[in-house]
Amino acid sequence: MALQEYAGAIVLEVDGKEVEVVDVSATIKTGRKLVKTMNKTGRAKGFARGISEYELSLTVVIPLSGDLDWLAVEGAKLTVYPNSPGGQRESYVDCFTTEVSDKYTVDNEARRDVKMNSLRKVTE
Template sequence: MALEEYAGAIVLEWDGQEIDVVDFSVTSRTGTKPVKTMNRSRRVKGFARGIEEHELSVTVVVPLTGDKDWLTLEGAKLTSYPASAGGKRESYLDCYATEVSDKYSVENEARRDIRIFAARKVSE
């Protein structure tokens, strides 16, 4: 039985330019909500479809020169794909930075945490 290969590290691009990422996570919400009604069974009777949302959390290292101004991230396209050959690309379109924070510690390099809102996700 052959071993199966899994996705490992990813490459992240901002409008085609590669970004050095330490950590990357995506939270997608369907927007679906339960519809509660007053009835004897005291249970949810159904659901209502909502608006899909995507929130990205990116941690990058802070370079001494050539740092990106993450607060200006507006209407951008962020694409992630496996660093090794194969695998699918996922693009997040119409991205906007909602929060940027810096973090410094004794043991690690300076890092920047960025929260990003994406209007839609496309698998390529």
């Protein structure tokens, strides 16, 4: 059996500037909704198509200087690409920040949780 190679660490860029990221999570909602109808079978008959939503959750470290103004991020492009050759980049376009929170613990460095939404996703 041949060895399989998997995606490794990722690098995150915000508008061309590399950001030190601890964790990235992308949630894609399809926008589909269940359509309930009154019928004798007592079950739903199908679904309706809706608008897709892209939600991003980032955990970034807080640098002593040169930190991004995360509250002011609007219209940004976030590009996530694997740190191995041949991997495909994923870009989230027209991103805007919806929530920012700081987190401090005894054992780790100070971190910032950032929640963003994107208008579309592009695989490059």
